[in-house]
Amino acid sequence: MNSRRLFAAVALLAAGALVWIAARATPAPQTRVYYIAADEVEWDYAPAGRDLISGQPFDSVSRPFTEAGPRRMGRRVVKALYREYSDSTFRTLTPRPPEWEHLGFLGPVIRAEVGDTIRVVFRNNARFPVSVHPHGVFYDKDDEGALYEDGTSGADKADDGLPTGGTHVYTWPVPERAGPTAHETSTAFWMYHSHVHEVEDVNAGLLGPMIIGRRGALRPDGTPKDVDREIVMGFIEVDEGSSLYTDHNVQTYWGTPDSVVRTVVFGTPGLGPDGAAHFRETMNGFLYGNGPMPQMRVGERVRWYIMGSTNFEFHAPHWHGNVVDIDQMRTDVAAILPMGMAIADMTPDNPGVWLFHCHVGAHLLMGMQGRYEVLPTSPTTR
Numbered sequence: 001m002n003s004r005r006l007f008a009a010v011a012l013l014a015a016g017a018l019v020w021i022a023a024r025a026t027p028a029p030q031t032r033v034y035y036i037a038a039d040e041v042e043w044d045y046a047p048a049g050r051d052l053i054s055g056q057p058f059d060s061v062s063r064p065f066t067e068a069g070p071r072r073m074g075r076r077v078v079k080a081l082y083r084e085y086s087d088s089t090f091r092t093l094t095p096r097p098p099e100w101e102h103l104g105f106l107g108p109v110i111r112a113e114v115g116d117t118i119r120v121v122f123r124n125n126a127r128f129p130v131s132v133h134p135h136g137v138f139y140d141k142d143d144e145g146a147l148y149e150d151g152t153s154g155a156d157k158a159d160d161g162l163p164t165g166g167t168h169v170y171t172w173p174v175p176e177r178a179g180p181t182a183h184e185t186s187t188a189f190w191m192y193h194s195h196v197h198e199v200e201d202v203n204a205g206l207l208g209p210m211i212i213g214r215r216g217a218l219r220p221d222g223t224p225k226d227v228d229r230e231i232v233m234g235f236i237e238v239d240e241g242s243s244l245y246t247d248h249n250v251q252t253y254w255g256t257p258d259s260v261v262r263t264v265v266f267g268t269p270g271l272g273p274d275g276a277a278h279f280r281e282t283m284n285g286f287l288y289g290n291g292p293m294p295q296m297r298v299g300e301r302v303r304w305y306i307m308g309s310t311n312f313e314f315h316a317p318h319w320h321g322n323v324v325d326i327d328q329m330r331t332d333v334a335a336i337l338p339m340g341m342a343i344a345d346m347t348p349d350n351p352g353v354w355l356f357h358c359h360v361g362a363h364l365l366m367g368m369q370g371r372y373e374v375l376p377t378s379p380t381t382r
């Protein structure tokens with residue numbers, strides 16, 4: 001090979017390497033499409049039928065929230081939940097892998113990277129008008145998914161609340177400000193929820209998580225490269241006295257529907273006469289440890305995404321056994337206000353089954369308790 005040919009070959013190789021490096025450094029922006037329906041389902045807040053934290057049957061404290069009877073609904077109610085389908089025919093539910101079963105009644109995880117576009121093809125199978133309203137990402141007035149007087153009309157209103165059987169394609173660009181700041185982890189945490197009758201929609205169950213990665217921070221499957229395991233846990237107070245389905249649930253599950261007393265507390269419609277009996281202090285929709293137990297291994301890089309809900313609530317999620325970093329502070333208790341969102345990074349060093357619960361006394365007693373399991377180190381963390 002003469003020197004000119006050699007030079008050309010080297011130059012070609014170098015150019016190829018540069019293109020390869022550039023392609024790796026800045027992956028092409030994607031449009032990430034999700035097919036999500038609002039479906040009516042009968043939800044069970046305590047499918048095991050017993051208190052898995054105490055290991056005992058429900059007692060006089062837990063029975064008002066878990067067993068139907070006079071003046072209370074018990075553990076089963078009808079809810080509207082966001083569920084993911086495989087395509088726009090909405091015939092086939094996308095199965096939830098075992099490591100994500102802990103999501104419970106939350107909608108599917110919506111993922112994207114800064115620079116991408118999220119497209120949610122939404123179908124309303126519920127009997128009430130509902131919507132999808134996102135936090136954090138960019139939306140125009142025709143994709144905000146919230147009903148209020150904002151000076152718009154026509155097509156800008158079509159997204160505000162979909163009628164039963166209606167569909168809308170929500171398109172949300174993901175600009176830099178939807179991703180993490182330079183001081184945060186590789187992902188930012190947001191949520192989405194219905195916002196037609198905000199309080200009743202969310203109490204009905206219409207909310208879900210959204211995770212946005214820094215540009216180049218995600219694997220092809222959308223998970224962050226610097227994390228081995230992600231867990232989403234909503235500390236969610238549900239007021240079944242202020243749900244889209246309150247009337248239906250009273251008629252169906254309340255032992256003595258004639259005894260219902262309608263109340264308004266702080267402007268919020270509710271049920272009486274038994275005070276808190278229609279509140280459910282849940283973790284992803286489960287009470288007293290009845291949700292699937294998240295598992296991880298010693299030494300894994302575990303990212304917990306913690307979120308709240310829409311009621312007059314505040315939560316103090318507390319991990320036993322291991323510690324986390326939140327906002328560059330080491331702690332084992334997070335602080336969550338209504339619709340609050342937090343990221344907690346954990347590298348577990350302590351194997352075992354550990355309590356994970358809200359430290360607000362009333363919430364803990366009303367069932368806001370769960371567990372997570374740390375298995376011994378594995379030779380094959382990904």
Ligand SMILES: [Cu+2]
Nearest residue numbers: 315358360363
């Ligand atoms: Cu709490």
